[in-house]
Amino acid sequence: MKVAIGCDHGGRILKEEVKRTLLEHNIKYIDVGCECVESVDYPDYAIPVAEMVRNGEVDRGIVICGTGIGMSIAANKVTGIRCALVHDVFSAKATRLHNNSNMLAMGERVIGPGLASEIVKVWLFTEFEGGRHVNRIDKVIDYEHKNQLQ
Numbered sequence: 001m002k003v004a005i006g007c008d009h010g011g012r013i014l015k016e017e018v019k020r021t022l023l024e025h026n027i028k029y030i031d032v033g034c035e036c037v038e039s040v041d042y043p044d045y046a047i048p049v050a051e052m053v054r055n056g057e058v059d060r061g062i063v064i065c066g067t068g069i070g071m072s073i074a075a076n077k078v079t080g081i082r083c084a085l086v087h088d089v090f091s092a093k094a095t096r097l098h099n100n101s102n103m104l105a106m107g108e109r110v111i112g113p114g115l116a117s118e119i120v121k122v123w124l125f126t127e128f129e130g131g132r133h134v135n136r137i138d139k140v141i142d143y144e145h146k147n148q149l150q
Contacts, residue, residue, distance in 0.1 A: 001027050001028070001060070002059050003029045003058055003061065004029065004057070005061070006033060006034070006063050008040050008044075009034060009038060010066030010107075010108055011063075011064030012035065012108075013108060014111075015064050021121065022120070025121070046063045046105075047078060049061040050074070050081045053078075054078055054079060054080045061102065061104070062104045064105070065105075066108060067110055068105040079145075080141075081103055082099055082140075083102075084101040086105070087106065089118050095123070096128060099133070
């Protein structure tokens, strides 16, 4: 598995913790930034991560900002992305089981590093359940394709 990871200025500390978790589990990653403390715009990092997932350059993406909200909104504008904003382990598991999420968003100002590490592990190692959930995801995908903005 290969993961792209990105953050804005509000998520750079938590991003380093997530990178340690990925390394501990021998998961390759591409860090698209940011490394700065000055204010930057979250779409400049969320969208490249999402495009890498969409284009198949990586299997999944993780994005982090202060709350995770901006990153998740931006990532979900990219066709084919199902980015889930998660701040607890139960939701991390559910979004993989039921939604087959391909991106994870978290907020550094919302959760601590230990919880973030647990969320990432559960999210990475939970497989999609399939079954009744496939039809639901297909409806979202169909709508997305029918209503793409040009």
